[in-house]
Amino acid sequence: MPGGPGTLHNSRRPMEPSRCKNTYSVSRHRTPAFRGLKLRGWRWPATAHTNPIAAALPAAAEAAVAQVDVIGRAVAPQQPEWPHQAALETEPPPWTPPTGRHGLYDANGRLVLKNLTLPELEAWCVAEGEEGPANRALQLWRWMYADPPAGAWVRSLEETRGRQNGFSAKFMAKVGQRVSLDGGLQLSLVVRAADGTRKLVFTLMGGEAAGGSVETVLIPITRQQGLRDRLTICVSSQVGCAMNCQFCYTGRMGLLGNLTTAQIVEQVVEARRFLAQEGDRTQLTNLVFMGMGEPLHNTEAVLAAAEIISHYLGLHISHNKITISTVGLVPELRSVIARSRVQVALSLHATTDEVRDWIVPVNRRYDLATLVAALEELFPKPDTSNKRQEEEQEQQEQQGGHRLPCSQVPVQHGGHHLVVRSSSLEQQPSLQSEPGFGNMAAGMASSAVPAATASAFEAGGTEEMKNLIVVSELAGTAGRWLPPLGPTSQLVATTAAGADVHGGQQAGDGTAGNSHSSSNSHSSQEGAAGMRGTTAGATTRHGCNSSRSAAGSGSSGGRSLLVEYTMLHGINDTLDDAHRLVGMLSRVNCKINLIVFNPHVGTRFQPSTDEAVTAFRSVLVQRGFVCTIRDSRGDDEMAACGQLGNVGLAFRPSPILEAPERFRSFLLPAAAGSTTASKTPAA
Secondary structure, three states, rough: OOOHHHHHHHOOOOOOHHHHHHHHHHHHHHOOOOOOOOOEOOOOOOOOOOOOHHHHHHHHHHOOOOEEHHHHHHHEEOEEEEOOOHHHHHHOOOOOOOOOOOEEEOOOOOHHHHHHHHHHHHHHEEEEEOOOOHHHHHHHHHHHHHOOOOOOOOOHHHHOOOOOOOOOOOHHHHHHHOOEEOOOOOEEEEEEEOOOOOOEEEOOOOOOOOOEEEEEEEEEEEOOOOOOOOEEOOOOEEEEEEOOOOOOOOHHOOOEEOOOOHHHHHHHHHHHHHHHHHHHOOOOEEEOOEEEEOOHHHHHHHHHHHHHOOOOOOOOOOHHHHHEEEOOOOHHHHHHHHHHHOEEEEEEOOHHHHHHHHHHHHHHHHOOOHHHHHHHHOOOOOOHHHHHHHHHHHHHHHHHHEOOOOEEEEEOOEEEEEEOOOOOHHHHHHHHHOOOOHHHHHHHHHHHHOHHHHHHHHHOOOOOHHHHOOOOOOOOOOOOOOOOOOOOHHEEOOOEEEEEOOOOOOOOOOOOOOOOOOOOHHHHHHHOOEOOOOOOOOOOOOOOOOOOOOOOOOOOOOOEEEEEEEOOOOOOOOHHHHHHHHHOOOOEEEEEEEEOOOOOOOOOOOOOOHHHHHHHHHHHHHOOOOOEEEOOOOOOHHHOOOOOOOHHHHOOOOEEEOOOHHHHOOOOOOOOOOOOOOEEEEO
């Protein structure tokens, strides 16, 4: 096409639609931002259409020449006002590493990208000057965490070379020597239990406890027929533990070091790699921080790892299916509730300070009174006394109309819509169970209207009498909203003020479809160790999604707490302990999980008998608590709760505390070669 757009307009032949479109496209791109784009070989004419940027170059260059004032002094050249000058001269902001998070760089000084959340990774890409930082961050994220084929859980940039959507050679040359996609641990051993539980032992390649090992457990959850089986992964947050719980094998190690965020996340990544190699297609749906270590003793790394693991574009484990367990570090517990949406579990294990000071020594810092007060604030049990009335009132306000109360029954009489008295229906109690109760009741009720009322109605009584006759309740239906007796169109009566009285098919109980707002956490906590047992009778419906369920700005927003209680024979399994536990948690929105103690080499404790566990649970259930019993999974291979770790790694294991006098008869003799007991009594 010769010439420019003017050629088309000057042509005698009418313009074709396609040419009109091309002309419009050319004219549309004639903006200062036009960068000399070509359209089918056509160029801008030299005179008629001048490129504004090309025209601005000589003027800008002339303005940049140093000037001399009348006195002869040199004047600094003025900066040319070129198009997009501000965007061209703006340098990317420097990257600020996350504060309070250790292990961001490996031993070679490379940034470990698995320590960063997705927003932090995007900020790093911005600082690197990437043209599309969000796209680059997402590309890195998908290659590190997404399931194939979108990702491949890669350990380095080089693994993507030559693959679809892989990184360019230019990008790898730019950052390849300064970043690492490796998680800092390596799978060294797989231990398989008889029940299908698998324990993965990892060797740490860096960090505070380089050369040590941590353990991760894959727990299979076999469900009833028709439901897909799933896996729960139990991850570690530390090498060893500083809490020194007397019955825990990990606590005997002492603390050797904290894991980095990347090392925590890599446990999940390595587990997915392992399952893929095994050909196991069982969904990994739940995650619990109940492995080695106290998670809230490494809070920053754990919260960042939980955010990475729960992202839907990566490892995609919902935050409702992630549970962080703690022995009761109160300030850190408040921080987790304020900053994260994950579920929380508390390792309580005792109902008196005497016992808890001994078996959970952190109680000496945060005693039971302090801990329970914090739980009542963070996990308040909602008041259910007036819950139904409030929900009914809220439903009426949302519908913008009025609802017939339970004591009124709408019927039709003489072409008018009435609400009639139920006294005449009390003579027919069997009508409610008859198939045609709706029509029969309507006819009988209409015929049972008192004669005086009917005559007043026929004589042209007040509009109020014509529309509504307030009557008493039907027999046996107190406090229950009855369904309408006819079609919705026949139940609407117009009042004198013109308002509509809706007697149609409304939901009877506004709470019937409401479930507990934290019910999603039950599956994750159940999956943690395969709970067994049924819930308490008719569970009270408490906690709703409205803001009323949260007491104060510092509450958990309706989340439910999981209370873990390890049953130790003669120590904390008496009926008195059960009653004290009921009183302690009476104002806490919680579920209780009883854990049968899993013995290990060198322990002095014994598991409670089945009879004691059943009696203990019965007390809790009778008082309205949801109480389950955790199955021991993998205990034959030291993979069960409280059995993880390797005491041989610690050069100085934690001391065994002296037991109170009245509990010593329930303890086993100290094993030969065990650490000397502390001479300081526990309480």
